[in-house]
Amino acid sequence: MAQKRRIGVYVCHCGGNISDYVNVEEVADAVRNDPNVVVSRTHMFTCSDAAQQEMIDEIKEKQLDGLVIASCSPKLHMFTFRGMSERANLNQYQYIHVNLREQCSWVHTNDKVGATKKGIHLLRAGIAKCELTVPLNAIRIETKPRVLVVGAGVSGMRAAISLADMGLAVFLIEREAEAGGWALQTGKMGPEAQDGTDVVAKLLTRINQHENIMLHTSAEVVSKSGSIGDFNVSVRLPGDETVSLNVGAIVVTTGFEPYTPQTDEYGWGAPGVIPLKDFRQMLAEADGPLMHNGKPVRDVAFIYCVGSRQLKSESCPEPNSYCSRYCCLATTYTATLLHDLEQKTGQPVNQYHLYRDVRTYGALEPIYEKARTGGAIFLRWDPSNPPQVTTEGDQLTVKAKDHLLGGEELEIGADLVVLATGMRPRENDTLNDILKIPESKDGFYNEIHLKLRPVETMIDGVFIAGTAQGPKTLAESVASSLAAVAKTGGLLMKGYVDLEPLIAKVDTDKCIWCGECLKACPYGAIEKVNVGEKEIAFVIESMCKGAGPCVPVCPHNAIEIEGFRDDQITAMIDASIKELETK
Amino acid sequence: MNKESDPKILVFSTNSISDPGIDLAGGAHMHYSTAVQVVPLPCSSGVKPAWIVHAIEQGFDGVFVAGCGGDCAFLSDCTPRTSAVIKKAQDMMKEKGINPKRLKMSGICSVCADNFVAHMNNFQNELKKLDANENG
Incomplete structure (x- = not known):
């Protein structure tokens, strides 16, 4: 271990959700005398305001530089405790979350001795990772208050209007000669007997009157550079004229094909x-x-x-x-x-x-x-x-x-x-090559999570809505485009965005540029740069997703993901298997 | 119920796909052995073969890579990439005289709780047989 650390460890009872099946006192006791652990104790609910305040006070008082909380799944409270760390002046990336509930107490309700032993292993692995954390800063990007909406069907038109109402400048582009999409051909639609052409006409009137919306038909995206908050998109207009648009976000509503x-x-x-x-x-x-x-x-x-x-x-x-x-x-x-x-x-x-x-x-x-x-x-x-x-x-x-x-x-x-x-996914080969939005097995654009993050894509700042992401009724399409509007507004109205710094990092000594990482990266986040005489790989921070396919393909062990570094994972493995001292 | 003899399995899960699936087994109060321990990563295509070999050398009886499968939000070709990692790891295992059957991979989706538990039980049974053969 490189350096002596001052780590605080807190084990949560979760009321009884954990402590009924895991002896939490024994877990906290087991690590109390570990070399880098300064304090180890339990709380009835670590997420409660009172417990958080006690932990904040203790972090400050004992000048802790690392924090491990063993509680529920990180999906629930990792961000809670990251925020708490920041309030205690502890770098949030030196906080490690241990999943003692979903992956321990709840699956071992039949074996308290075994679950307690496993709990100690899990906690030790968390501490081992924490010992090797370094302070990191979120990557802050200034965002441009402009949006490109691709596809002027009902979803795209509806999104454009709501975005414009927020005060954002909207470029709405449509590949066909006329805005409106399939709604122009539906005739009367159930259940409310609205006519598709009337719906389109009403939306078009609002768009044409809105000073914040610029609509281009017979227009296509030809290239894109930049990343979340600051994209540069080239759009070809009729007559082979090309305009360059600088936007903070892109909403893709390209629809379906029958x-x-x-x-x-x-x-x-x-x-x-x-x-x-x-x-x-x-x-x-x-x-x-x-x-x-x-x-x-x-x-x-x-x-x-x-x-x-x-x-x-x-x-x-x-x-x-x-x-x-x-x-x-x-x-x-x-x-x-x-x-x-x-x-x-x-x-x-x-x-x-x-x-x-x-x-x-x-x-x-x-x-x-x-x-x-x-x-x-x-x-x-x-x-x-x-x-x-x-x-x-x-x-x-x-x-x-x-x-x-x-x-x-x-x-x-x-x-x-x-x-x-x-419905079939729309053929959009050129756009797919440019935007690189992942597709689902069905060939429609894929959201990050169907329920939890339904309009966000793996490409930060690029949102999807309507039937471009899967079959929908018109009402469902509009609901999803308004969801995309909310997400886009949330991103751009603040003026800046903070990105996770848990991304790829190149060891400039080990790297001799072979290009394997460039081939492995689907996001274009790797560039070749010259450092003095030497050519090495460089990671474009705002493009890297921290997925890590570049890691195992590097023949020189020269690239790793911060937060999941080689030394951290190896230390976690070692701590997970180390025999526990018998009392 | 865990017994001292249960083969120890290290699972590499992935933050957005398989880890929620494994969490769901907890949410549903299913049971698997306490000798199963999970290390979460961003994506299964980023598992280093050296970590797998290291885990076995340190005393794990088997390593299970709970891949993102077709649901990977990062990569549409996550499964073939993860398979390439597995292949490389198995080659390294063979070189070191470790039975490559001690490594298993399967896509575990974000609601694949039953599937995960079944995989753990089956893998432990296979590892028990392997141990019996290797020791006997």
Whole structure:
């Protein structure tokens, strides 16, 4: 050990959550006489205000330079105790959190002796790591009060308006010639019967009137440099003009692409087999009875889950395993519109809805009910036995095994077969190359955590919203874009951002530049620099995520992650296995 | 219930993916042996093979890398990268006369509590068999 340290150790009872299953006094006793430990005691609740104040007083009084608290999972209180350390004038990165609850007491409620022994090992590993901590400072970056929103569908437009209302300057860009996205083609949408074009028109009016928003259509991102708080983005405008934008954050709302069935998938390609979108168009344009091929339409079969929740098979090697969320709503809502047309024209239309599970969740259930009570027939099929669509002349026949009739085969003659096609990730190769947002298995942009950090990406300062991150209804898209607005505002309204300093660090003596770390880094955080005669690797602080794929590939052990350094991990391993002294 | 004879396992977990999964086993009050101990890291692609070998040399019976799997927020190719680390570590283990079966890796997602507990139980059983073979 390099240097004598003054470490404080506090072991939490957590009421009894820990101390019922781990003898916390024995754990605190075991390390009390360790060479670098100045104080070791227990608290009923280390996170309580009173306990925190006592610890702060003791840290100051005993001039501690390291702190270890063994309590719950770091996900709960690591930041609590980091903040407490700072209030006690102790560098927050010299605080080490030991997980004595989720990873000890709660999984060993049947073995108090063993759990206590393990607790001592865990605590010793924490102390070993703490002994090797160095004071670190967060990396502070000044942020620019401007935002780039990529994609002017409803999500992007809604985000732009709210960001602009906060006083931030917003550049809203759209690849297509017209803002609005898919909402321009939806027609009336359930449950509130809003028309997509009206929604877009209202948003556009607000955007055009807003002095803080600049909208560019037929525009594309061509390059990006910089990092959180200070990005430089080049955007190509019509006529090959390129503008350079300096922004503090980027919100990506690039949307989805509708699924296109493969040839023969549910009869795709045959006349009369159409996607839901086209059927909606027919409905919207019908000024009398619904006609197809010059004949009135009497029977319509709707097939659900086309391109969604697919099973892997020879004909479908890369299935879309996700639910597209909007289709059950849109198709049951279509049923109600068709009922309305029936009422108006007096022409009866038989509707057969071939579904797997009707996912009209939440407040959407009444629409499904309205569809059923209006006379639409719902037939449930099993994914191992999907409906078959065949054609004879211009007569379409759908064969399906109805699950609820015990697998009875039904033949439905139909004038039209309407496929409720799902969503696919949008093809955005150029943008993906530029922004490097990680994608999920499904190919949509991936958030850091679905529930805890749903609009943030691994690229600091780049947020995602709407269907670019996965299938959503329009209401869900808008909710996520407002979440992205809140996160972006939180970042930029303060004027600066503090980044974790637990990132890669190059040992300039050992490094002889072989380029392995550069190849391993997906974030472009490594640069080659010259130091005197020597070429070495340099870490761009604001770009490094501290993930560490560069660490094991370095042939010279010249790069490591601060907070997870070689000496720290080795010391933790040693402390974890060291035999305990028997009393 | 832990017995003195339970093989000791060191687990490398990852802060944002597998560690929450392992925490969840605690939240659900599942049980695994007290001879299992976890060291959290940022991402499983950053595990150094030397740490694995060191752990075994210091007395751990096995090392389990609880990888981020397909959920890794840092790297879309986290699993192949972690596999490369495992491969390198197993080569080093062979050179040192350590049975490479003492190292195991599996993706543990942030809700994979059952999966983790099953892995620990199975791995301990395998390690017991290994010990019996190596000693007998």
